[in-house]
Amino acid sequence: MLDTASHPITARWPAKHPEKIQLYSYPTQNGVKASIMLEESGLPYEPHLVTLSDSDVKSPEFLSLNPNNKIPAIIDPDGPDGEPLSLFESGAILLYLAEKSGRFLGQTKADKHRITQWVMFQMGGVGPMFGQLGFFHKFAGSEIEDPRPRERYINEAKRLLNVLNQQLEGQDWIAGDYSIADIAIVPWLRGLDYYDVKEIVGWDGFANLQPYVDRFLDRPAVQRGLLIPSKE
Known part of the structure; x- marks a missing residue:
């Protein structure tokens, strides 16, 4: 059984309130999914800043919670049947x-x-494809002279944006009422600004997407969650 008091991660990120859900994260597109959901749901939690440096995410302490060395991850001391539960992968955390x-x-x-x-759809499509587009457009992949990788991810991003744009026709949220689907998707739409790719994917041609992002950002819990954990 998971013992939250003696879990190896507490040696590096000690819990001041071990009775609460412990969030280990950084405010990236994936990281804020968990913090926004915790703010929206009202579940009591304690955030811990885990930077993206190898010294944090590849530390023995963090790997003891997530062997895949990615944020976010959580420990819920009051999991199913009253037993503690640890989870990684942002989609799994949202569902839980x-x-x-x-x-x-x-x-x-x-x-x-x-x-x-x-x-x-976000976990298998939007996140990986947008992330690869960012790599080949803004980061180390931009130095590759062969245009085919960049073109592939531009075209795939356009296709995925069109799917979302069509789904939003006549409705405010992606699956009817506001849900974890929106919490999963919109942070990655915001990420297109970070990757400086809105122009090349034709963002302005998808009429339903910016109003969708704006509705999401108008929510007070979203505004709080985007800043959690604090980088300071």
Whole structure:
């Protein structure tokens, strides 16, 4: 059984409130999914800043919680059946917190599955493809002379944006009511600014996307979650 008091991660990131959900994260596109959901749901939690440096995410302490050395990760001392639970992968964390809080996962079993499919769409499509586009446009991949990798991810990003734009036609949120699908997707749409790729993917041609992002950013819990954990 997981013992939160003696878990190796507490040696580096000690818990002041071990009775609360412990969040280990950094405010990236994936990291803020967890903090926004925790703010939206009202579940009590304690955030810990885990930087993206190897000294943090590849430390023995963090690897004891997430062997994949990626943020975010959580420990819930009051997990299913009252037993502690640790989780990594932002999509899995969103689903867990939605079930635990009873919020943002729809009203019916059919709603849950429809929402889950859009979370998976982000996890398997939007996140990886946008991330690769950023690599080949802004970061080390931009030095590669062969244009094909960059063109591939530009075209795939355009395709995914079109899917979202069509889905949003006539509705405010991606799967009906506001849900974890929106919490998963919109941080990655915001990431297009960070990667400086809005112009090359034709952002202005997707009429439903900017209003969607604006609605999301108008939510007070979103505004708080975007800044958690604090970098200071």
